[in-house]
Amino acid sequence: MAGVNFKNVAKRYGDVSVIEGLNLDVRDHEFMVLVGPSGCGKSTALRMIAGLEELSAGDISIGERVVSTLPPKDRDVAMVFQNYALYPHMTIRENLEFGLRIRKTPQAEMDRLVNEAAEILGITPLLERKPKQLSGGQRQRVAVGRAIVRQPSVFLFDEPLSNLDAKLRVQMRAEIKKLQHRLKTTTVYVTHDQVEAMTMGHRIAVMKDGKIQQLGAPLEVYERPVNVFVAQFIGTPPMNFLKATVSADGRMLEGKGFSLPVPASLAGLTVGRKGQQLVVGLRPEHLVEEGRALRGESAPLTVTVEMIEPLGDQVIAHARLADALLALKLESHRVPEVGAPLSARVELDALHLFDAATEQRL
Ligand SMILES: Nc1ncnc2c1ncn2[C@@H]1O[C@H](COP(=O)(O)OP(=O)(O)OP(=O)(O)O)[C@@H](O)[C@H]1O
Ligand SMILES: [Mg+2]
Numbered sequence: 001m002a003g004v005n006f007k008n009v010a011k012r013y014g015d016v017s018v019i020e021g022l023n024l025d026v027r028d029h030e031f032m033v034l035v036g037p038s039g040c041g042k043s044t045a046l047r048m049i050a051g052l053e054e055l056s057a058g059d060i061s062i063g064e065r066v067v068s069t070l071p072p073k074d075r076d077v078a079m080v081f082q083n084y085a086l087y088p089h090m091t092i093r094e095n096l097e098f099g100l101r102i103r104k105t106p107q108a109e110m111d112r113l114v115n116e117a118a119e120i121l122g123i124t125p126l127l128e129r130k131p132k133q134l135s136g137g138q139r140q141r142v143a144v145g146r147a148i149v150r151q152p153s154v155f156l157f158d159e160p161l162s163n164l165d166a167k168l169r170v171q172m173r174a175e176i177k178k179l180q181h182r183l184k185t186t187t188v189y190v191t192h193d194q195v196e197a198m199t200m201g202h203r204i205a206v207m208k209d210g211k212i213q214q215l216g217a218p219l220e221v222y223e224r225p226v227n228v229f230v231a232q233f234i235g236t237p238p239m240n241f242l243k244a245t246v247s248a249d250g251r252m253l254e255g256k257g258f259s260l261p262v263p264a265s266l267a268g269l270t271v272g273r274k275g276q277q278l279v280v281g282l283r284p285e286h287l288v289e290e291g292r293a294l295r296g297e298s299a300p301l302t303v304t305v306e307m308i309e310p311l312g313d314q315v316i317a318h319a320r321l322a323d324a325l326l327a328l329k330l331e332s333h334r335v336p337e338v339g340a341p342l343s344a345r346v347e348l349d350a351l352h353l354f355d356a357a358t359e360q361r362l
Pocket of ligand 1: 018044
């Protein structure tokens with residue numbers, strides 16, 4: 001097995017730059033997720049590893065080998081696509097055997113690999129069927145099986161779950177994660193779904209406009225987003241943002257409809273920033289109803305509830321504070337009244353402070 005390394009990789013189509021100066025080190029055995037909005041260059045990056053796109057600059061290595069100019073078949077990777085790309089006229093067994101046959105794998109070895117993969121994925125009873133006789137989830141398993149039998153150094157997944165319904169997606173998410181844990185094959189997984197990224201990756205690379213904004217373990221990224229883009233992209237409901245000015249003594253964050261004290265834990269960040277414009281980020285779980293037990297310093301904030309989403313275990317309330325709309329995570333037995341004021345509390349130690357001009361974390 002082997003890691004994957006991007007060194008100053010760029011991709012241009014004519015004058016259009018899609019990826020710029022991409023540096024990324026995927027470790028051996030790692031499950032790396034590339035996540036970002038549509039068009040940010042995730043598939044392009046993945047397809048460059050596979051050899052399906054040429055690089056405009058830089059190099060990609062797999063293990064010790066620079067593979068930038070090798071044809072796809074010599075790169076020792078297996079890719080799973082969003083649309084599964086199964087051969088419709090072949091049985092499932094033939095689909096699984098296809099890549100092995102091209103490599104002239106002996107029949108006995110081929111049988112062993114196919115049966116083993118089918119067993120792992122629970123598709124043994126389906127081996128003699130054709131793809132159209134399978135459900136979406138079963139087809140997805142076959143597509144994964146085809147990657148497994150190849151025993152590649154690297155698995156590449158491009159949004160493999162986006163054609164499945166919500167429940168199946170959650171189930172397959174867990175299966176792919178367990179599979180990678182079992183096989184330990186280095187994996188690069190592309191998705192625009194931040195929940196998939198958070199739950200599956202050892203590390204995630206959050207991308208925007210062809211550049212990595214932040215690379216880190218999921219909780220690291222969640223707890224310390226480096227800029228406003230990452231902060232709003234990771235987490236559901238998304239982080240709330242308030243425009244604020246640092247008070248003359250540096251101890252308050254003041255904005256339309258609120259005035260929040262800077263907690264001791266963040267005082268070092270605002271000192272000397274008198275009058276500076278900030279963006280204050282506040283996750284919905286840190287803006288809760290008055291009376292709940294809270295950690296650390298907190299401050300009151302009165303908002304007007306505009307809409308509620310009862311989820312069973314909790315209630316998401318969408319509420320107004322002057323010209324800002326905020327999401328709150330409330331306990332389910334305290335369903336607030338729509339249109340009424342709600343006394344909330346802000347967990348001050350959990351505030352995220354960003355420079356309003358650069359949108360970078362302070
Ligand atoms: N052959 C091409 N010619 C010109 N531009 C292209 C070509 N292929 C892709 N692009 C552009 O490159 C950018 C990145 O595309 P890419 O498919 O990598 O995005 P993505 O992050 O995978 O998005 P999605 O989540 O929608 O799949 C897009 O703006 C796309 O329009
Ligand atoms: Mg894509």
